[in-house]
Amino acid sequence: MTQTLLKPDLNQTWTVGDVVADQTHPPISRYTLALYAGASGDHNDVHVDIDAAKAAGLPDVIGHGMLTMAYLARAVTTAVPQRRLRRWGVRFAAPTRIGEVLRCSAAVAELVEIDGLPAARLDLKTINRAGEIKLFGEAIVLLADPA
Amino acid sequence: MVGKDAIGRKFGPYVGTVDANRLRFFAKATGETRPEYLDSAAARAAGWRDIPAPPTYPFCLQMLDVADPLDWPKKLGIDIGRVLHGEQAFTYHGDLCAGDVLDFEVEVVDVYDKNSGALSFVVSTLSGRDPAGRLAVEGRQTMVVRNA
Numbered sequence: 001m002t003q004t005l006l007k008p009d010l011n012q013t014w015t016v017g018d019v020v021a022d023q024t025h026p027p028i029s030r031y032t033l034a035l036y037a038g039a040s041g042d043h044n045d046v047h048v049d050i051d052a053a054k055a056a057g058l059p060d061v062i063g064h065g066m067l068t069m070a071y072l073a074r075a076v077t078t079a080v081p082q083r084r085l086r087r088w089g090v091r092f093a094a095p096t097r098i099g100e101v102l103r104c105s106a107a108v109a110e111l112v113e114i115d116g117l118p119a120a121r122l123d124l125k126t127i128n129r130a131g132e133i134k135l136f137g138e139a140i141v142l143l144a145d146p147a
Numbered sequence: 148m149v150g151k152d153a154i155g156r157k158f159g160p161y162v163g164t165v166d167a168n169r170l171r172f173f174a175k176a177t178g179e180t181r182p183e184y185l186d187s188a189a190a191r192a193a194g195w196r197d198i199p200a201p202p203t204y205p206f207c208l209q210m211l212d213v214a215d216p217l218d219w220p221k222k223l224g225i226d227i228g229r230v231l232h233g234e235q236a237f238t239y240h241g242d243l244c245a246g247d248v249l250d251f252e253v254e255v256v257d258v259y260d261k262n263s264g265a266l267s268f269v270v271s272t273l274s275g276r277d278p279a280g281r282l283a284v285e286g287r288q289t290m291v292v293r294n295a
Contacts, residue, residue: 025178026178032176035176036177038172039172042207043210046228052228053228057293064232065232065235069203073201073203074178074179074201082201082202083199085202085239086238087239088236088237089236090234092231092232
């Protein structure tokens with residue numbers, strides 16, 4: 001994984017528009033998907049068995065959406081320590097294919113307050129090399145550790 | 148097609164145990180190399196009780212320890228090979244670390260069709276509670292079923 005971390009220690013120094021994480025992952029392989037199937041408990045065979053994928057009308061296996069979301073989680077927890085992540089959500093825009101290189105990024109969309117604490121709303125997205133959006137969403141992160 | 152009568156159905160409890168070795172396997176599968184996600188001592192040094200479960204891990208916990216990880220979609224008659232993940236969200240109420248045990252319950256909160264029934268959307272919530280019954284994590288999932 002290559003990683004660009006633009007503002008590692010925030011101290012509330014973020015401003016709207018800052019890209020606070022930008023990570024590119026190795027190409028998705030069948031091996032990656034096999035590991036993820038075992039590690040995640042998601043045994044849906046269309047992710048690991050090309051015969052099952054074809055029987056389901058797909059040209060090949062597709063990546064687990066939750067693997068892509070786990071990659072995006074790493075971008076968020078690189079931008080802020082994990083316990084500052086209060087809530088987040090994503091939409092899966094397109095399936096991931098074998099060989100695709102995924103790039104996950106987080107940018108500051110808005111500075112807000114959550115329960116009286118300074119926080120930020122981050123815009124999140126995962127794209128492939130062609131720029132196709134695989135996953136997008138947003139996260140609410142605190143700008144200091146919760147009590 | 149998934150019928151509207153699925154709305155309100157609850158499934159579980161699915162008991163999930165956060166296990167350090169399984170977290171290391173998850174780290175390997177997701178390319179995670181930061182020490183606090185691999186090693187208990189490093190996690191404690193970073194202020195955690197033990198290795199933290201990564202943000203998406205509650206989704207795994209509802210499946211990892213149960214006899215059939217795809218239990219509730221099958222009970223709704225869904226062909227799992229025709230399912231796509233549409234949306235997923237999480238809300239956290241506290242730390243979740245190796246050694247923790249959560250009871251998960253799934254509730255179907257909405258069902259609707261698009262494209263004249265070609266696609267069914269099944270929206271469900273996931274609630275994870277600690278042994279004292281306190282809500283630790285919530286999830287919300289939209290599952291898309293390709294009917295045609």
